[in-house]
Every structure is written in C-alpha cells, then in structure tokens.
Amino acid sequence: MFELRSWQAKAGFMALLLLIAFFLFFPVYWALSSAFKGNGELYQMDPTLFPNDFYLGHFMTAISEGNLLLQLKNSLLTSTSSALLNAALASLAGYSFAKFEYPAKKPLMLLILSAQMFPFGVLLISIYPMLQAVNLLDTKLGLTISYIVFALPVSTYMMYSYFKQLPNELIEAAKVDGASNLKIFYRIVMPISFPAFITVTLYAFMWSWNDLLYSMTLITSEENRTVGPGLLLRYINENNSDWGGAMAASFLAAAPVVVVFALLQKQFIGGVTSGAVK
C-alpha cells in the first residue's frame, strides 16, 4: 500500500475516514436515537442529536401492537434453515466439482452458475408457479426453498473455490486409511472447511433475512409473514404516525443479524488448515 509520511497527509486521511464513517453510521445513529425519543421530542421542530431521556415506550408498542415477535420468529426460521440447508448443499456440490472427475462437469457448473445471471425478480416468475403446483405457496417451507434457489449458485461456487485449494494429499491419506468418500467428506473435509461453511451460511442468511420481494410475493397470510414485509406493511404508508415505533422495530429486526455476526466472526479467521501440509 501507500505510506503516509507527513502529519498533514495523515490528518487528511483521517478526516476522509471520519467522513466515510459519518456517512455510514449517522443514519444508523439517527434511527437508534429516534427510537429512544418520546413522541414530543421526536416531532419537535429543532431535532435533538441525543435523546433527552431514554424513553422505552416505542420498543414496548413495537412488540405489543402487531406481530413483530411472530414475524421475527418466522424470519429466523426461514433464514436459518435456508442458510444451513443451502450451505450443506453448496458444500456437497462444490466438493464434487472440486475433487471429482466426471463427464460434463464443466457444462454442469456453468449451468448452475448461469442461474445467477437472471435478476432475482425474474427467478420469482418461475418459482411462483412451481410452488403453486406443489401447494407450497404461502408456506414457510416454500419460502425457504425459494431462498435456497437464489443463494445456491454463488454458494456452490464459493465452496468450490475453497475446496479447490484444499490439498489432495489430505483426501488421499484418508482414502489410503480406508475411509469411504462420505466419511472423508464429513470427518476430514468439512471439519477443516468450517470457515468457508460459515461464510456461505452467513451470505445466505443475510440475503434471506433482508429479503422483501420473495416474502411479499409468496407469503400472504399474517401467520407466515416475515419481518421485512411486516415492517413495510405496518410502518411504510401514508397514515403511519409511529416513527418511533418504526425505528425501534427496525432495531429489533436488525439485532439478530448483528448477534449472529458477532458470534461467528471469529470463524472467519483462517489458519485452521495450518499444520496439515508442510
């Protein structure tokens, strides 16, 4: 990289970083502080930067009025199961592409990746009638499957790239040791590929957690509604007056993602394979 020698250059660089940080975090900060402001303070002409007193009422109403908790549960269920299932499938497919030889391997991979070339809205056009045909419209299972459809190609490619650089000798050693292909996969390959598995899981989780379009289209009943459309339908309309509630609910909706990231970020740090070869 480049070096910053003079203090002016350093100061200038710091200022730039601060500016970027400000742009990134001010909206988040503004939403959070608004969630803690009472309605009087929230709607006054000169906005305050910092809440005068920490008012928790918006959080109460966000939870008690409406179905926020149910929607969170639905989101958690569909996102988690689609993320895990997607990562499992991507691992199997990626491993097969990376370490086995069979006819038409390249075309098959291209075919899978080509699914990614359609905008995800277009995919929906074919997913909808398929789910309808198998009676999975307006079900959590149907939504879960459609999330996998979208995330799987990229996830497969990510796992493929990871497995590709996994030393063959490790697999061969296990083969000589007498392990079957399946045993090699879950006793040797997967344990050392945990970081990649987690990365792919998070990718799919984030995508489905933030999804609006699929859920809006495929889910019609309140009992199966996920949190994205839930927030939209409740707060984003012309006669909403509960901005504090909207901010509080948004934060409750974002919290699980933050928690998941915080828990799993250590897994991103590589070095798990060190000591295997050389």
Add this chain to the structure above:
Amino acid sequence: MADVKLEKVIKRFGKVETIHGIDLDIKHGEFVVFVGPSGCGKSTLLRMIAGLEEVTEGEVYIGDNRVTNWQPSKREIAMVFQSYALYPHMSVRQNMSFGLEVTGQPKALIEQRVAEAARILKLDELFERKPKELSGGQRQRVAIGRTIVRQPEIFLFDEPLSNLDAELRVQMRIEISKLHEQLGNTMIYVTHDQVEAMTMADKIVVLRDGIIEQVGTPLELYHQPVNKFVAGFIGSPKMNFLPVTVLSANKNEIKVILHDGQQLSLNYDGRTLNEGDKLSLGIRPEHFSSGNSADISLDVNIDVAEHLGGTTYIYSDIAGQAVTIEADSDVVFERGEIKTFSFHLSRCHLFAADGRRMEAIAEVRVVEKAVA
C-alpha cells in the same frame, strides 16, 4: 507375503504418456528406492502401486492378487506423503487412530496399536497436540506413526524427508532404516536424492523420463552403471566424463586419444566403433590421486579448491568438461595452481556415444601411454 510386481505399466495423463511400460519385481521385505530427477515419474509410479492413480495399461500385483483396479484401502498399503498430510483438526492420537477407527477395529486394539507405534516413534508426549503445534520432524514421525498402526504389508514413502532440514534428514533417514529392520516389511521409497537412495536401499530403481534405466543394489549401481546417466546420477560428487576419440578399434582393443594427446589402448571389443567416434571415459572424483603414480596423469588447472577439513574438492575444467577431484586433505591448494593428478584405468568406465557403458573383455586392461 507381499511381493509387488509391475507388468508393462503405462500411464497417460490425457494424451501425454509419462510412464512408458515398466516391469518391476519387488520381493517381500525389500527396501526399494525409486530415484531419478524431478519429473521422471517416481511419484506417479508409486501412486499407481498405492491405487491413487489409475493404471492406463499393464497390471499391478501385490502378493498373489492382481490389484490393478483395487481401491487403495484394499491393498494393505500405507503411505507417507511428502507434505505429511496430517489431519489438521485432529490430535496426534486421533491422526494415528483414524485409519483403524474408520475400518471398524475394536477400541482395545486401536489403543494398543497406537500406544505401540507411539513407543517406537517416541511420540507419547505429543499425544494431545494438533499438527500445527508440532515441529517438522515431529510431524514426520506422526505421519509414519499413522502408517505403522495399520500394520500394512507395504509401506510407501513419497519424498518424506524433503521438507526437513539437512540434519533432521540424516536423523530420520536412520530412523526409517531402523524401522525397516524392526518391522521387516516391504518398503518402497521415492526420492530424488541419490544419497538417500544409496544409504537406505536394498535395491535401487533408477528412473528417467518414465522408463527404468537400471535396477540394482547400491554398490552394483556404483560399480557397474549401465549407462552414462546412471553413472552420473549415482555417487557424490558426480562422476567425471573425459572426452576421448577413437583412433582405431578391433575385436580385442580400442585405441583412443585424450584431449591432451595421450594415447591409450583399452581391451574392449571395439567392433561397433569407427575411427573418429567420440567416447567418454568416466572416472569418479574419489578415484584420483595426487602425482603421477597411477596409470593416467592429467595436469589440472585449479579453478576452485574447497577445503572441508576431512576432504578437499578441486574443481576444474578439462577439455570443456567440468571436472571434480577429491584430493588429499593435508595439502592446501591454491586457485590457479597447476597440479598433476592421476587415476588407474581399472577404475574407469568407457561410455559409447549413445551413453551405453561398454564392457571390458578382460579384467585387466592393457595400458599403453604415449604422447603423440
């Protein structure tokens, strides 16, 4: 019994043939070393014996079985890889017991075997460590331990010492040799290092470009190399090759002239030769002596002299050929000095233009020194 037999084994990667039809017999209990320059096909050959590489043509036998298409796990082999290939997420103990575990051996047996292997290799203290917490030498030992516990008929090693430093390499070399004595199994060992081959092998297989150049004991290869390639590959430092030109040749005698005009009469069958043919006279560095007491003397212009204490190596250039001489360690040689060294004809090998070594027809060779 685990004899290994290769029959006309050919390997092609796509259209490229890298192993060109190899026949080889390995007896039970032998320590066989595949040696040759990098890329000559040693690993490929070993991996075909292991079952990790498909055999394109030909057959592989282990014991009485034709195993050409058998899975590696069925072949009663164990293999130590160049990179060790330890399972990084498992402890030393788990690494060693994995093979027995996945094949469903009883727990008591596993524990006993692992304990025994650990004792042989002095690994007890490291049992609960992960591979990344081990030194190179320790990893190597675990990799060997992993093979011992399975009590295979045949051990396969693919350049197992090449990632270790020089000192450790010597130490592990001795340990592996001892292990062979102790276990008495068949071992097949791949290396590009002829010193490892010479020190460890019962039988050396010299490979070049996917064919076997020669099979023999270390001393056979040293004393009777079949061609210039083997002669140059076995022995350290390398054998020197002096260019000579045929003056006349018949059934009983070849007359040649050296670069400096010395004429020699050698008792070889020279019927295939013609006047003017270029031959090589091979002489090993260790067979030179100072002064002109031996059969043939050369005046050597010293380029570099390496005084190692126990020995001294002198490097020079004779008739366009790099020449190495192992000289008296008590004498200090200076760069640029011209010294006389000599060697006996009985120590020499004569190589034809195509590299083949020619056989002398009688034990003692006629010598006739003359300067033209």
